[in-house]
Amino acid sequence: MPGLDIIQEAGRQLVICNACRYCEGYCPVFRAIETxxxxxxxxxxxxxxxxxxxxxxxxxxxxxxxxxxxxNIPQILAKSRIETYRRWSWxxxxxxxxxxxxxxxxxxxxxxxxxxxLALLFIPSENLYAAHLGPGSFYEVVPYLAMxxxxxxxxxxxxxxxxxxxxxxxxxxxxxxxERGNWKTLAAAVGAALGLRYLKGGGPGCFYPDERxxxxxxxxxSLTFWGLTSDFVSTSLAxxxxxxxxxxxxxxxxxxxxxxxxxxxxxxxxxxxxxxYYKLQSDREPEAPAASGMDYVFxxxxxxxxxxxxxxxxxxxxxxxxxxxxxxxACIAALFVTAPYGKFVHAVYRTLALIRYETxxxxxxxxxxx
Amino acid sequence: MSENYDVxxxxxxxxxxxxxxxxxxxxxxxxxxxRSPEHARGGNTRHTRNIRCSHAAGDQFFxxxxxxxxxxxxxxxxxxxxxxxxLAKLAIRESSxxxxxxxxxxxxxxxxxxxxxxxxxxxxxxLGGGKALLNTYYLKAERMGIEVRYDALVDDLVIENNRFxxxxxxxxxxxxxxxxxxxxxxxxxxxxxIEWLKRHWGDAADNFIIRGTPYNDGTLLAALMKxxxxxxxxxxxxxxxxxxxxxxxxxxxxVTRLDVVPFGIVVNRDARRFYDEGEEIWPKxxxxxxxxxxxxxGQIAYGIVDAKAIDRFLPPxxxxxxxxxLEALAPQLxxxxxxxxxxxxxxxxxxxxxxxxxxxxxxxxxxxxLAPAKSNWALPIDHPPYYGLPLRxxxxxxxxxxxxxxxxxxxxxxxxxxxxxxxxxxxxxGNILTKGYLGGFGLTIGSxxxxxxxxxxxxxxxx
Numbered sequence: 001m002p003g004l005d006i007i008q009e010a011g012r013q014l015v016i017c018n019a020c021r022y023c024e025g026y027c028p029v030f031r032a033i034e035t036x037x038x039x040x041x042x043x044x045x046x047x048x049x050x051x052x053x054x055x056x057x058x059x060x061x062x063x064x065x066x067x068x069x070x071x072n073i074p075q076i077l078a079k080s081r082i083e084t085y086r087r088w089s090w091x092x093x094x095x096x097x098x099x100x101x102x103x104x105x106x107x108x109x110x111x112x113x114x115x116x117x118l119a120l121l122f123i124p125s126e127n128l129y130a131a132h133l134g135p136g137s138f139y140e141v142v143p144y145l146a147m148x149x150x151x152x153x154x155x156x157x158x159x160x161x162x163x164x165x166x167x168x169x170x171x172x173x174x175x176x177x178x179e180r181g182n183w184k185t186l187a188a189a190v191g192a193a194l195g196l197r198y199l200k201g202g203g204p205g206c207f208y209p210d211e212r213x214x215x216x217x218x219x220x221x222s223l224t225f226w227g228l229t230s231d232f233v234s235t236s237l238a239x240x241x242x243x244x245x246x247x248x249x250x251x252x253x254x255x256x257x258x259x260x261x262x263x264x265x266x267x268x269x270x271x272x273x274x275x276x277y278y279k280l281q282s283d284r285e286p287e288a289p290a291a292s293g294m295d296y297v298f299x300x301x302x303x304x305x306x307x308x309x310x311x312x313x314x315x316x317x318x319x320x321x322x323x324x325x326x327x328x329x330a331c332i333a334a335l336f337v338t339a340p341y342g343k344f345v346h347a348v349y350r351t352l353a354l355i356r357y358e359t360x361x362x363x364x365x366x367x368x369x370x
Numbered sequence: 371m372s373e374n375y376d377v378x379x380x381x382x383x384x385x386x387x388x389x390x391x392x393x394x395x396x397x398x399x400x401x402x403x404x405r406s407p408e409h410a411r412g413g414n415t416r417h418t419r420n421i422r423c424s425h426a427a428g429d430q431f432f433x434x435x436x437x438x439x440x441x442x443x444x445x446x447x448x449x450x451x452x453x454x455x456x457l458a459k460l461a462i463r464e465s466s467x468x469x470x471x472x473x474x475x476x477x478x479x480x481x482x483x484x485x486x487x488x489x490x491x492x493x494x495x496x497l498g499g500g501k502a503l504l505n506t507y508y509l510k511a512e513r514m515g516i517e518v519r520y521d522a523l524v525d526d527l528v529i530e531n532n533r534f535x536x537x538x539x540x541x542x543x544x545x546x547x548x549x550x551x552x553x554x555x556x557x558x559x560x561x562x563x564i565e566w567l568k569r570h571w572g573d574a575a576d577n578f579i580i581r582g583t584p585y586n587d588g589t590l591l592a593a594l595m596k597x598x599x600x601x602x603x604x605x606x607x608x609x610x611x612x613x614x615x616x617x618x619x620x621x622x623x624x625v626t627r628l629d630v631v632p633f634g635i636v637v638n639r640d641a642r643r644f645y646d647e648g649e650e651i652w653p654k655x656x657x658x659x660x661x662x663x664x665x666x667x668g669q670i671a672y673g674i675v676d677a678k679a680i681d682r683f684l685p686p687x688x689x690x691x692x693x694x695x696l697e698a699l700a701p702q703l704x705x706x707x708x709x710x711x712x713x714x715x716x717x718x719x720x721x722x723x724x725x726x727x728x729x730x731x732x733x734x735x736x737x738x739x740l741a742p743a744k745s746n747w748a749l750p751i752d753h754p755p756y757y758g759l760p761l762r763x764x765x766x767x768x769x770x771x772x773x774x775x776x777x778x779x780x781x782x783x784x785x786x787x788x789x790x791x792x793x794x795x796x797x798x799x800g801n802i803l804t805k806g807y808l809g810g811f812g813l814t815i816g817s818x819x820x821x822x823x824x825x826x827x828x829x830x831x832x833x
């Protein structure tokens with residue numbers, strides 16, 4: 001099995017961490033380490049998804065290379081994390097995307113191109129390149145049914161693959177510690193996930209892009225996440241407006257879908273650009289190269305989706321609307337189709353890892369050795 | 371020869387950085403000369419994790435008050451009395467100001483680490499340990515315009531008429547002199563200098579493990595003594611604990627320590643016990659076992675426990691040797707099986723009837739009619755599998771240093787202080803610590819005297 005070396009190496013390093021414990025104050029990974037004595041595959045998989053890659057431990061560690069103990073926890077856990085993404089993905093040949101970013105790029109551009117080609121083939125050019133105004137103008141370009149059906153199929157497909165992966169995470173990372181979660185542990189985990197509590201490096205901030213603690217990662221990640229959420233709510237609202245209230249888009253600039261969509265789009269654009277900018281300058285030592293490639297593909301897809309969405313709004317009364325709308329839909333298609341095969345999955349596994357962590361910590365247990 | 375600096379700090383650990391920051395805050399131009407490469411900067415501070423401070427009341431991080439009187443009594447308790455009581459009192463008095471000063475310099479704190487709750491009232495944990503502390507100070511130093519040079523080995527000082535003139539920085543051409551108005555020497559002890567240890571310990575020193583930085587070879591201590599500085603402390607003395615014999619020769623730090631001793635028995639190379647493993651759990655066992663093992667043939671010993679006890683102490687970094695019978699364990703450790711089995715059998719007979727291991731106190735479960743006795747936690751070793759952990763002396767620091775006065779100035783043989791030569795940290799901790807150790811007090815000494823030396827050096831170097 002290709003990941004075996006990674007698991008053994010992670011196990012070697014985690015045993016040293018468990019004998020040290022200096023990093024206990026940084027994040028849950030180290031507190032979870034202390035409730036274990038040896039580190040089997042399931043433990044490594046769990047810990048690697050619990051790690052937020054804040055890198056505080058890397059800079060605090062006196063055993064990083066060139067020390068002969070060669071500890072580099074963010075890197076080995078990132079390697080293991082990609083291994084779990086691939087392992088829990090489905091079907092297998094698409095799961096290869098996690099190992100090889102060209103598969104993801106191919107998938108994303110392939111589907112985006114397909115959408116564009118279909119648009120060119122089926123939309124009469126006088127429609128595509130004309131200015132459309134008034135209710136339902138978007139659908140004069142792309143038929144409503146095609147838009148909704150395409151989106152829903154990709155959306156539910158993605159959710160299904162995520163759920164399947166989540167179930168495998170849960171069963172494979174079960175530990176000896178008796179677990180019985182409740183709404184409190186669930187709330188704590190969700191709160192930690194939404195607030196990015198563990199991108200704070202235990203107080204001073206993430207050690208990102210370099211050894212100086214800062215809050216840039218947390219800020220831009222928040223903008224990205226809440227921007228995306230806002231856009232998702234905006235889209236859902238629009239869906240409700242037209243299918244339940246029969247109000248057809250485009251909506252006025254002061255309507256809820258447009259306000260939420262615009263605010264979200266701007267936040268998403270700033271967030272993704274910020275994350276890309278800092279990633280480009282980030283310290284290479286604590287990272288796993290494959291993880292980084294996956295991150296870029298995801299960020300670029302997200303960013304382009306936001307950009308084309310904003311342009312659709314700005315240019316909606318012009319003759320460019322048709323083309324930019326098709327482009328936007330192509331981006332969304334690319335985002336959806338790569339959702340189960342790219343960085344997006346971290347949201348699923350990390351949240352589950354946090355739930356497992358909060359549940360574990362709520363149980364009466366003693367850290368090993370005391 | 372250049373003179374662009376007011377104060378030169380030789381060393382790069384906690385005491386050195388405290389001195390540099392204090393001198394810079396007084397407006398001086400400061401140069402820090404750290405002999406290690408950047409990745410290994412900070413000497414033994416890299417392996418520290420907490421600092422002992424007096425305080426009138428508990429707070430978010432201290433679980434209760436710790437008065438200066440109690441602090442002093444604790445110090446006297448472990449050291450048998452400091453070499454210089456006034457300096458000890460100064461360190462303890464000033465220690466109460468350290469948390470505030472450290473916070474102001476960017477240090478973050480955390481709750482006591484799991485398993486260290488007994489220190490939660492007296493010691494304060496900085497977030498992430500010593501290297502994180504150093505990173506914070508170095509970052510602060512950079513922002514304040516302190517110049518730091520790495521791989522900068524100072525091999526001598528120029529001292530004329532009791533006055534410091536320059537440091538000699540070793541380079542390809544021999545040496546470069548860098549002048550300054552004052553110098554703070556915070557360059558650590560000499561525990562990493564095996565040849566120096568051999569003068570006192572003979573070839574046994576080859577079997578010692580040095581827990582901290584390989585760069586503490588005492589170059590500056592030797593230079594100061596050559597220039598007439600008065601030494602203080604037992605030249606043979608060091609603080610040592612039991613570490614895993616498989617630890618690297620240098621720089622293994624905290625993870626190689628083994629807490630096995632009170633949980634079973636310890637035998638030497640001849641498969642015989644040699645000391646009461648159940649005398650005390652904390653902090654004595656921590657401090658005496660290094661020296662005890664240093665006195666055994668081959669400077670090696672083996673901690674032996676059974677399945678009952680293996681999960682009761684901090685999991686070790688190196689896997690214990692393991693076997694289902696005592697006969698099978700002995701050859702793995704290189705011990706004579708017959709003698710080994712006999713030693714364990716005799717011990718088991720003397721411990722028969724003791725049932726439960728209660729580590730939270732001296733539980734009085736002692737051996738009967740055995741020499742040496744095990745006076746607490748003496749449970750028979752009879753539940754296979756059996757485990758063995760090889761132990762060697764792991765040296766933390768050396769005691770001998772240079773004598774200083776209440777301004778942290780180095781004192782010469784006649785008892786007179788060098789005007790502009792200061793010392794801080796391990797190189798002068800022998801003024802206070804004579805033997806034993808009080809957890810977290812090394813950093814207290816380094817911080818208090820580092821800061822003091824920096825301020826005094828800045829005063830002397832005033833234009």
